[in-house]
Amino acid sequence: MIVVDGVTKRHRDVVSVDDVSFTAEAGMVTGLLGPNGAGKSSLMRIMCDLDRADSGSVTVAGRRYRDHAVPMRVVGAQFEGSGAHPSRTALDQLRWVARTNGLPPARVKQVLEMVDLQPGTWRRRVRSFSLGMQQRLGIATALIGDPQVLIFDEPANGLDPVGIQWLRGLLTGLARDGRTVLLSSHLMGETEMIADRVVLMDRGRLIGQGTTEDMAREHGSLEAAFFARLESSRRQGTDQGPGDRT
Structure with missing residues (x-):
């Protein structure tokens, strides 16, 4: 709530x-x-x-x-775009978020699949992503902690x-x-x-x-x-x- x-x-x-x-x-x-x-x-x-x-x-x-x-285990938030540095890959971005928040590494693959980012894009740098793909990565970041509250802008x-x-x-x-x-x-x-x-x-x-x-x-x-x-x-x-x- x-x-x-x-x-x-x-x-x-x-x-x-x-x-x-x-x-x-x-x-x-x-x-x-x-x-x-x-x-x-x-x-x-x-x-x-x-x-x-x-x-x-x-x-x-x-x-x-x-x-x-x-x-992040309680509240997941997504603001405009992915929130990732353009030089990072989607995989590296989510691994970094998981590691810095004490989240299980296995969660990275789970949320990438949840937001329907295709495996072929996981190692691409964020700067090459369309706006729609960046939005999906931002949503994956919000979901990674399996939170009970989700905020999407x-x-x-x-x-x-x-x-x-x-x-x-x-x-x-x-x-x-x-x-x-x-x-x-x-x-x-x-x-x-x-x-x-x-x-x-x-x-x-x-x-x-x-x-x-x-x-x-x-x-x-x-x-x-x-x-x-x-x-x-x-x-x-x-x-x-x-x-x-x-």
Whole structure:
């Protein structure tokens, strides 16, 4: 489970996350949705202690990320691309991650197979990978610790239609196994197909949350629900204008 409680983050005079609270439950896929600049990535970075909140708190599996003895065994995270140095091979990257986190070497081959990277690519340098292949390697890195909580930032970027279908099955399968799955996206239609719950953000603020089914039923689609909440939020003057948020 991920519990976000009143998180606010400023970058100088810019508010990137503004008093956001929600819970991502185990056994569910939770979609964190919003346009570019909504604050999704900033919030995920705070979850993984890559950045610090100015106020509020986030716990992952009952603790702050940094308080877990071996965080990768509890929380797996994928941000844009693979996170690997371009000169490394996929195999070397995952072996290094496994070794530095005390994970079994056998797990390297397992996760490469899980993300459907073909054996012929394992010894290629990451600089030669397509964006889709880098995304798969990043997902493999997130999975290597066999964590109960998984955080994915725009994981469909760079994937072709076959890759998106594969990703859909992977994420829903992880949730069926009882894991907490949180993904950010601006692809409303795709998220509607896989997310059990959604959290809607715009310019750092929470503008709605609930089950995907209820939102789609109320408005006809998740996309329509998002734009209805967006229009209502802005009409009520809850945003501070395009120059004040990132």
